[in-house]
Amino acid sequence: MRPSILRRLLRRVAAAAALALVATTLSTAAAVRPAAAAGGLQQVTGFGSNPGNLQMYAYVPSALPANAPLVVALHGCTQTANDYYTSSGWPKYADLWGFAVVFPQTTAANNPLSCFGWFDPAEDGRGRGEAASVVQMVEYAKQRYGSDGRRVYVTGLSAGGGMTADLLAAYPDVFAGGSVASGLPAQCATSQAAASGCQTGPQKLTPAQWGDKVRGAHPGYAGPWPRVAIWQGTADYTVYPANATALRDQWTDVWGIGQTPSATDGLPGGTTRSVYDDASGNPAVVTYSVAGMGHGLAVSPGSGTENCGATGAYFLNALCSTYHTGVFWGLDQGVPGGGEQLPAPSGLRVTGVTADSVSLAWDAVAGAGSYAVRRDGAQVATTASPSYTDPGRTAGTAYRYTVAAVDGAGAPGTASAQVTATTTGGAPARCFTATNYAQVAAGRARTAGGYVYANGSDQNMGLYNVFVTHTLRESPPGYFVIADTGCTA
Known part of the structure; x- marks a missing residue:
């Protein structure tokens, strides 16, 4: 083989590896998963002009109510729609709460590793490529299944998570909410060469700069904005936790609500939930940090209401992220089978x-x-x-x-x-003022890529050195937020 040809092949392999947001061992796990049940996941053709060359699959419960919500669920690299259907838990809640689920699928014809093109402006922008194909699937579902256009949600894992963020930015008029699992902030990369850099450490931008990337995806749009859930494992070394921080900064800035959580609490599986309320006191952005979890979607097999999914490569046993995402979006409040609903109680x-x-x-x-x-x-x-x-x-x-x-x-x-x-009582909040170096040494923060991040909130504190000083507030124990004003050490 001529050296020039070999070099081109090696470059292609290296570029594909940079996009590998899910390891190739996933194919082994997929081989032992059960196939979709007959009458379950169904392929749909003829849903539109399909400029992104995607395939559409759907799961529609029997006796679907009129004007039911719609969820779009995007798989990760090397995965298929059936992998996500089988292991994510979305069909369980579609049956329980009454909504349809669309599972878009990309292929090796689009990308060598079957990754959605979250890094490609020709694929992830408004009216372009794969993003436009997904929106055509939504329009088809609204017409064919009677889905409520006001309650359309999108979620995705890894590369699917990156595309989810891009879809929320490009089509905030289509999606009422989103959930990004082990994914990337909207418009983090605009080229294949920049993709791997985003995975290991996105650009060090201010919240306003991250927010501008969303606002620039659909210029002139002024809201309402989608409500966004962000899922991240603290031990994810494929898509680093800094991406969850950037996503938090991006969407809280879009909502104009700041980066200090309104409330923080613990969930099963070592999960810390931080809620960022809008001006009306309703959750607009929620982050879920799963202690010790690597790269994947959090699931929790079992028969309980809060259990879902099947474990395997990149479907990791912690808690059912699908359940908590559905509750965040309000999917659990519907009445399967339709019928008149009583109004919401006022004055709570x-x-x-x-x-x-x-x-x-x-x-x-x-x-x-x-x-x-x-x-x-x-x-x-x-x-x-x-x-x-x-x-x-x-x-x-x-x-x-x-x-x-x-x-x-x-x-x-x-x-x-x-x-x-x-509730009253409990340990009072404590504050610690020290250099970034000392905060890390004391176990209140960690380092990644030369920067320091507060434990728990993952707020970016700046460079890892003795020249930058911050005050950290601890509440609850082990959860730290930057509090440079109004907090006495």
């Missing part, structure tokens, strides 16, 4: 807190036989009166509540606006 308010309880009250709803109370997305009680006291809570902890009226047939209505209550 916190009437009292102690170290181990939260008391709530709300305005009664005509026709309600009872009320379903949800804490952090999971139903915790049913009560006949428009008030409830939630016992057994942890001191000094923030909890989020919604309430839905339930009719005489047991069908829940629309959920109320969310309120947050923090």
